[in-house]
Each structure stands twice: as structure tokens, then as C-alpha cells.
Amino acid sequence: HVHKTPENKYYLAENCYFESIPKLIHYHQHNSAGMVTRLWRAASTQVNKLPPTASLGNEEIVLLRDLESGQFGVVHLGKWKGQYDVAVKMIKEGAMSEDEFIEEAQTMMKLNHPKLVRLYGVCSKSYPIYLVTEYMPNGCLLSYLRSHGKELQALQLLEICYDVCDAMAFLESCQFIHRDLAARNCLVDSNLTVKVSDFGMTRYVLDDLYVSSLGTKFSVKWSAPEVFQYKYTKFSSKSDVWAFG
The missing domain is CATH 1.10.510.10 (Transferase(Phosphotransferase) domain 1)
Incomplete structure (x- = not known):
């Protein structure tokens, strides 16, 4: 619940006070400030989808071999459209939520720099969901x-x-x-x-x-x-x- 101080400021977590509820929501969408979780979005039956420009079809990707396996996902070498080498990341079952995986893709789409691994797109129309990025042949x-x-x-x-x-x-x-x-x-x-x-x-x-x-x-x-x-x-x-x- 949103609380209100005697000075008419709103808060959800201690030491984080705001003059209005929209400012409170905007802040906690990005920062949990010690709460159990951030404010992801308003309650809705809509599924969190990516913009169409980032969507790829699973049929466009052919998986070739495993590259590495981490705590949250597995990365494969793949072939995109039959000609481009790509890295394909899939989440391990139960390791993280679909929302968190999609959020990682949304973050990558906002960041474009020659020293950041580039995201080509996401296969999210069917399961499993893929993150398709540039392939770095010399590994980690x-x-x-x-x-x-x-x-x-x-x-x-x-x-x-x-x-x-x-x-x-x-x-x-x-x-x-x-x-x-x-x-x-x-x-x-x-x-x-x-x-x-x-x-x-x-x-x-x-x-x-x-x-x-x-x-x-x-x-x-x-x-x-x-x-x-x-x-x-x-x-x-x-x-x-x-x-x-």
C-alpha cells in the first residue's frame, strides 16, 4: 500500500519519499529500494511482448552446437537465415521468469555501442524463447x-x-x-x-x-x-x- 507522511509525501519504502504518486511509480519501476520486487507493470492480462522490429521467427534460426552453459541460461551457436553465425541464448527452466528474460532483451535494444554485444532480435512467438546476438568466436x-x-x-x-x-x-x-x-x-x-x-x-x-x-x-x-x-x-x-x- 502507498503511505503518506504528515508532510503529504508518498512512499512505499523507507527513506524514499515523493511529492506525487506518478513520481513514486516511476522511481520504483526502476528501483525496488529494498522492497520484495520492483513495480513491473499494472495488473493486466496482456502478455509482455517486444516491439515487432525486434521479433524473429524460431524457424529463422538453426541451432548448431552448445557454446556455454551458465546459471540462468544456455548459449548455442546458431545460423540465422541460413547464412549468419549468431549466438542464441535460452533460459533454463525455472532459472528466471519470462518477464526478466524479456527485460534483458529490452535493455539490450536500448543500448547501441561498438563495445557492447549487439542484439539482433528475439524469438518470442513460441517456446523456447531465444535471444539472438552477435557471435563472438573467441568466447569469454x-x-x-x-x-x-x-x-x-x-x-x-x-x-x-x-x-x-x-x-x-x-x-x-x-x-x-x-x-x-x-x-x-x-x-x-x-x-x-x-x-x-x-x-x-x-x-x-x-x-x-x-x-x-x-x-x-x-x-x-x-x-x-x-x-x-x-x-x-x-x-x-x-x-x-x-x-x-
Whole structure:
């Protein structure tokens, strides 16, 4: 329920007060501020669909082989329209909701930068739902460094750092927090250009602060100290900087 203070300000969570209900709704659509969840949308029987320009038919994609498997999904090498190599991501059953998967696609559609993995479209007309992105033949940066790190020159290592910095600076300029920056979530193309990927935890923020819901999972190794605060986990562009460092 929406509460009201003696000063006629509205709130759902402590320390987050607003002069009007529309402002309250707009804020909590992007930030749970310690509540169980964000305000996704008004109650409705409508299914959350993507814009037609992003929709692809499942019949357009041929799956060739597995590339990797993570906590939330499986990625396959695929062929789009019989001629383009693509990466095809599918969610594991029960790992995340359809809304969360679609939200990741919607986030990727808003972000267009040469150092971010590009989304080509989504197959959402039938199950399973696919995210179709550009294929990065050298895989994730973590595996690449383990296999070829000793072969790289200092300048090449600096270029890798620059690529990731370039991508993250763009995200911050668009008021997005990645929240899961790690070498495993950066991909390497055939020219050794590194691009940031995996936007499942990325959030748009109005005030450079995202307070996650209770019980939210996050990567321990790469997280800033403030993320470990008792009761709530707080993320900002500064926590992304910590993960990079």
C-alpha cells in the first residue's frame, strides 16, 4: 500500500519519499529500494511482448552446437537465415521468469555501442524463447586469458582494458548499472576486440543508486563492499568501477 507522511509525501519504502504518486511509480519501476520486487507493470492480462522490429521467427534460426552453459541460461551457436553465425541464448527452466528474460532483451535494444554485444532480435512467438546476438568466436574473456594470456603483449592487454572501460563509460552515461561485470561476461571477437555482454542484472537508475530486493543473488567475488550491507544490497556506477578494478 502507498503511505503518506504528515508532510503529504508518498512512499512505499523507507527513506524514499515523493511529492506525487506518478513520481513514486516511476522511481520504483526502476528501483525496488529494498522492497520484495520492483513495480513491473499494472495488473493486466496482456502478455509482455517486444516491439515487432525486434521479433524473429524460431524457424529463422538453426541451432548448431552448445557454446556455454551458465546459471540462468544456455548459449548455442546458431545460423540465422541460413547464412549468419549468431549466438542464441535460452533460459533454463525455472532459472528466471519470462518477464526478466524479456527485460534483458529490452535493455539490450536500448543500448547501441561498438563495445557492447549487439542484439539482433528475439524469438518470442513460441517456446523456447531465444535471444539472438552477435557471435563472438573467441568466447569469454576469462577463458581466453587462461588459454592465451601469456601470449599477449602489454599493449594488447591495455586495449582489452580500454574496450571494457569504453563500454562501461557508455553504460554510465545512459544511466545504467551493469551489476555483473566480470571477465566471464566479456566476449572476444575474431579481431581480439572485447565487448561487454550479459545484461540480465543491468538496471536503469534515476539517481545512480539501485537497492535490490531482499534475497537477490549477486556475484560475491566481483562485488563492492557496500553490496554486502546487512538487509539491503546497494549498487551504483561505483560498484561497477570496483568490479572492473
